[in-house]
Amino acid sequence: MTDEPRLSAQNMIEHLTPVLSPRTRIRAVTALVAGTTGGAFTGALWWSEPGPLPGHTHLAFAMFTTFCLAWAGYGGWLLTRRVPLFATDRLIAAWLALTASITTTAVLTTVAAQRDTATWPVLTVGGVFITTSLLLTVRAHLRRAALVRRLLELTHRENQ
Known part of the structure; x- marks a missing residue:
């Protein structure tokens, strides 16, 4: 047995990856x-x-x-x-984008309908933005889940 201190999984991750x-x-x-x-x-x-x-x-x-x-x-x-963010930054950005896309599309569609103008251009462009931001949100959730799962695996191994 050595006198070297053992690093926890959290400490190893913090030392292996730059903060930003x-x-x-x-x-x-x-x-x-x-x-x-x-x-x-x-x-x-x-x-x-x-x-x-x-x-x-x-x-x-x-x-x-x-x-x-x-x-x-x-x-x-x-x-x-x-501290390591474990993709929380991407998750927050994706949710901001999705919220902005949905809200903007809803408001612009309402304004277009009140003015008796065509709503299809707003819905088409808004649909593209909503779909893209929704895909990025799902991707961010999956990435974060994978990183957290890996952290738990490392922590579990450490405790054994």
Whole structure:
């Protein structure tokens, strides 16, 4: 028996993988900058609109500003992580994308229907975005489940 301390599975994983890979760091900075810029731009546009705006316009501005700030928050959260994320970052991003796609499609379809214009272009483009973000969400869930399962296997082996 040696006097070397045994590393737990969690410690091994933390030492084997960098906290944030360069690719993840780039994604985080991009989300933070794009979200902040988009939120500032949308908020400024909303604030500077002359005259009273219809309710659905206020809803659209609020929705777009909220989505931008959510992406900025996601980017900031990701940059501050100092632990392995086990694909939680991808899962959060996928759910943000899916929520934004569904909500945007619903609001734009409602506005198009209220204006008696064709809804098929909105539904077609929205359907593509919803389908893509849904596939990414499923993929993120599967990836996270595989990583967590592997962590549990390593932890179980360690305890035996």
